[in-house]
Amino acid sequence: MPRGFRRVVPRGAPPRHHFAAESARCARARASGGRPGEAQVLRASRRAAPGQAPLVLRSAGRRSVPARSRPSQRLRDRAARCRGRCGLPFIRPPAERRPSASERPQRHHMVRSAPEEQHMINSWAETGVERQAPHPLVADLLVLVFSRGVSLREWRDSGLLEREWALYERLAPSFGRVVLFTHGGMEDLAIARELRPPPTVVCNETGLTREEFERRAGELVRDQLASTLGRSAAVIVKTNQFSAGRAAIGIADALRNDGRTVALVARGGYPWGDNRERTLGPDAPEAKLARREEAALCHRADFIVGTTQRMIDDLRRHDPRIEQRAAVIPNYVLTDGPAGMFAERSNSEILFAGRLELEKRVDLLVRAVAALPEPGRSTVTLSIIGEGDQRSMLEGLTRDLDVRADFASRMPHRELLARMRRCAVYAQLSAFEGHPKTVLEAMATGCCVLVADAPGLGDVIEHGVTGITIGAEGGPQRIAEALASLLNDAKLRARLGEAAAAHARTCFSLDRICSLELAACRRALAQSSGAKRAASTVPAAHCSMS
The missing domain is CATH 3.40.50.2000 (Glycogen Phosphorylase B;)
Known part of the structure; x- marks a missing residue:
């Protein structure tokens, strides 16, 4: 045992000699007519007896260092002396040369820094548990x-x-x-x-x-x-x-x-x-x-x-x-926050969040709100959150059509989710999308969602189950009819919102996506x-x- 270290044996382990398993292995080799080679003896010398934990070296001071995965020179000497007990001549093996960095095999796990390694070692020492191999990482x-x-x-x-x-x-x-x-x-x-x-x-x-x-x-x-x-x-x-x-x-x-x-x-x-x-x-x-x-x-x-x-x-x-x-x-979607309670929702707010660009077709949404029938039209507020080239045009359009609109700049994500938890309907009528994050987030908050039946949007919503999809070919009037049916039917909005929240939180949760990302990296x-x-x-x- 190296100077300044002592053996740590788990409490309750049987008092068996460290080389008992090795001696039995060598005896079986002699009985079968074979001669155990040096590599076999070395492997056996590193194997603990049944019921014993692997050898751990603990410092007499505060600093604790686990044994290396390969045998120390002293253990190699012991293994060599065991050759004599097996009928083989005693040969002191040469000191093992540490391979250079270029000679070491490639590893697909992390090499921790010295402070991180020492923190892990101290944690193991304080709990009295021998070191366990770190969980293999995907990449360095x-x-x-x-x-x-x-x-x-x-x-x-x-x-x-x-x-x-x-x-x-x-x-x-x-x-x-x-x-x-x-x-x-x-x-x-x-x-x-x-x-x-x-x-x-x-x-x-x-x-x-x-x-x-x-x-x-x-x-x-x-x-x-x-x-x-x-x-x-x-x-x-x-x-x-x-x-x-x-x-x-x-x-x-x-x-x-x-x-x-x-x-x-x-x-x-x-x-x-x-x-x-x-x-x-x-x-x-x-x-x-x-x-x-x-x-x-x-x-x-x-x-x-x-x-x-x-x-x-x-x-x-x-x-x-x-x-x-x-x-x-x-x-x-981030699911650490709760879905919005239906009782806390507005009955007259229609929300859109995103870039104010031509392909988002926010002007079509403004015209649809302007086409809503009275007397409900005067109580509806269209909230538009975002920035883009179309903002000044949209502000002018809402004034010309006498639509009550509330424009807001981009806001922190938590604030946007809070707005989604309070609105009555989230509407997005883009000409095309990839996989729209804002629609998924609105669904996760339990909001009733209305989207255009367009590439990327129609694939996210199941019509009549998790939301409403509508073709934009019918123009603002058809979209206004769909909006009016949602605003006038609180039970329908509640049913669609609950189904949308359950679907989004199950299929698009961060835990599930993380596992898919790691699998893709592997x-x-x-x-x-x-x-x-x-x-x-x-x-x-x-x-x-x-």
Whole structure:
């Protein structure tokens, strides 16, 4: 036993000699005519007797250190002397040379820092329990690449920071470290220090152009992690949206070229290329560029995540090769708050929250409220929460149509959920969506939801069960009739809201989505280890997607 240490034997363990199991093993080997080899003797010497716990070395002082997983030199000497008892000559084995970092096998679990390790050791020592192996982690590092132009500051100012970080706060224990690649400046560093656990941030500190910053993404992340990330580390590089693909590919290539195991997860919350084509037209240069970058990312990704099956089918239609490495992981809702009580809800407030852009068709909602029949129309309030290019036009439209409207800027996520718990109806009439988070959140709060029967919206609501879907082709009058039927029937609103809350909280809870995210990361690592795709440029035939 090394000087200054003493053996710790669990209370109640039988007083059997530490090498009893080893001697019995060697005796069985002699009886069968065999001669136990040195490796067999060493393995037996490390095995505890039945009923005994593995050997733990405890310091006589305050600091406690667990025994190493390989035998100490003294244990090796004991094993060598046992060879004599087995009829083998005594040979003192040479001192074991500690392998260098480059010679050690790759590990897919976290290497904890010295303070963290000491804290765990002290905790085990105080409870009198021998050290247990830490739960294997998914990877040593998770790099989240923000959407093009998006920063932590934008998340905070738009009220999205709490909601967006909730997922990675829950995922952080499954990774040794979380790194955020953002397009913000120095302010992102200060915001990150307030998050729990605080991530490492690689941001545009020097004010590079967007193109230069994305081009140097791999270099910046590699330099940031050079002194703290081992060459044998396993890394997950994940996009927040498909528009982050160019930077994510550069980061994955830079870390992979250093010999690390890197898996690229292409995650998108909405069909980027398809949405650009719908908004700008299929022949617009921006739409074609979005399609090419989306195709390049999916081609290089080890695993692809979409929020709806419609989105995965769209990607598969352009590239059938992704079928075996794609999965649906929907958006999540925060369910730590209760659903709104029906008795506390307003009977006359219609709520919309989101970007005030052309594709959201908020003007159609304003015209529908203006078409409501009297006398109920004069008591209805339309609450519009958000910012965008259409806001000034919408404010003028509400004045012209004499609609009582309440405009509010973006607000913290908790305040938005509180507004959803109080309104009578949440309405969203977008021309297309990916997997609309605000609709899911309204459902989770028990709000009665009315949406347009459009891509991304009609898939979320089951008409007549968890909400109302209505075709926008009938114009404002048809939408006004649906709104009037909901406002005039409190029991219908209550029934739809209760069913919507049960569905959203079961299918889109954070716990369920976290398990799906971790499974996707494991599959991405397995795919990366099993089949290395070339890092060359995507062929032109693949890029030209129509």
